[in-house]
Amino acid sequence: MVGARSSPARQRVLEAVTDGALRELELDKLLEVLLRRVRDLFAVDTATVLLTDADGGQLVATATIGLEEEIFQGVRIPVGTGFAGRVARDREPVRLDRVDPSTVVNPLLWERGLKSMVGVPMVAQGDLTGVLHIGSTAARRFGDEEVDLLLLVADRLATAAHAHRSRSARAAAAVLQESLLPSRLPTADDWELAARYVPGTDSGVGGDWYDVFHLPGGRMGLVIGDVVGNGLPAAIVMGRLRSALRAYALEFADPAEVLGKLDRKASHFEDHAMATVAYAVIDTATHRMDVALAGHLPPVLAAPGRATDFVDAPVGPPVGYDLAVTGRRSATVDVPPGALVVLYTDGLVERRDRDLDTGLETLRRTATPMPAETACVRIMAELVGDSPAPDDVALLAIRRVLTER
Known part of the structure; x- marks a missing residue:
């Protein structure tokens, strides 16, 4: 031609x-x-x-x-x-x-x-x-x-x-995400766990994740996080952060120190990546929970005989970009018998037609002392309902079982 x-x-x-x-x-x-x-x-x-x-x-x-x-x-x-x-x-x-x-x-x-x-x-x-x-x-x-x-x-x-x-x-991304989410949550005497993950309709599969693992000394690690972005790149970063956090959790007892190490790793190796993370460690013997927040929304604590509220923990910067120049801090709270702890990502509480404060208040009101699986059912019904979530939703609930001695 x-x-x-x-x-x-x-x-x-x-x-x-x-x-x-x-x-x-x-x-x-x-x-x-x-x-x-x-x-x-x-x-x-x-x-x-x-x-x-x-x-x-x-x-x-x-x-x-x-x-x-x-x-x-x-x-x-x-x-x-x-x-x-x-x-x-x-x-x-x-x-x-x-x-x-x-x-x-x-x-x-x-x-x-x-x-x-x-x-x-x-x-x-x-x-x-x-x-x-x-x-x-x-x-x-x-x-x-x-x-x-x-x-x-x-x-x-x-x-x-x-x-x-x-x-x-x-x-x-879907295969990677599915392979990294726990297929079966660990068990512990006097503790029960339940979780949900739903990919967003706008983002497809993204960087939200939750994780639960046993640690030495009768402790249990709880993680929930959200990598900024979506699709395969976010899922890949999420997988690397998840693995790194697990490794640091074995070396350092303080959740704040673990998130500090994770921040350093993400800032150095994950170019232009950022994530919010909540990491909590529960001592199953003392029933105390240490929690650190890297730009993430605080967990809910619902205990019998008192009002449900958000854990009062200092919120540090997200991980990535070396933002935590002054260090990170954790908080310690008691988890009494029958109490429920709920960790979540912002896709659960924030929608286009609902501002963040309204979503958080709905979550606080819905999360009462109840079995972990029941909590997941009721929270998802109340905050997701019959409308598809535009953003990823990750939800993790753990309850100290109320037992008679």
């Missing part, structure tokens, strides 16, 4: 990219089919798609006709470097009438004998998904019409890649 300037040429490209049969194909097969069509329609020797990696900093050779070595050798091009990197950085088409080390960074391109190339960005919903480029072993000048038509193909490929990546990320 050298020098194509006719409407029939445009029509052929439109037919190629809007073929209804393409909707039934998985991404890898779709890329293969469309690249073969591109090679034939544009009368070129190579057609290649490089997709952005998870961080968006590199282009990864993903599919090609004529440059299969790129796939076999795992070619990666930093955004901003070389021919494809320049296309990605500027999000503008780039034409080359000379292919050599001065214009491209991948030696496979000039070793293949390419003389002319054109690359266009793949953009969907404002996100760069990759670069599509074609090449010819004959010297030629790709015209404006050909560039415009290649952009049509790139738009179709970008949409497919974006949709595939979104589906894959949601599925991976």
